[in-house]
Amino acid sequence: ASFYVLDEVDAALDKTNSEKLAKLIRDYCNKAQYVVISHNDAVISEGDVLYGVSMKPETGLSAVVSLKA
Numbered sequence: 184a185s186f187y188v189l190d191e192v193d194a195a196l197d198k199t200n201s202e203k204l205a206k207l208i209r210d211y212c213n214k215a216q217y218v219v220i221s222h223n224d225a226v227i228s229e230g231d232v233l234y235g236v237s238m239k240p241e242t243g244l245s246a247v248v249s250l251k252a
Contacts, residue, residue: 190220205229
């Protein structure tokens, strides 16, 4: 496929294996696009574009923040 969505595939992994997964996804990025949902720093740090979503307490609405690496 040319596009993959991975939702917290690293949730049960330790730090070492999360780093291995992040590098593996990075290696495959030249063949496809990946959207990876994660809370893990080792995985997040490999991203080209990062999006964060949080709720504004005063309004209860979601706020999206992006960062291009």
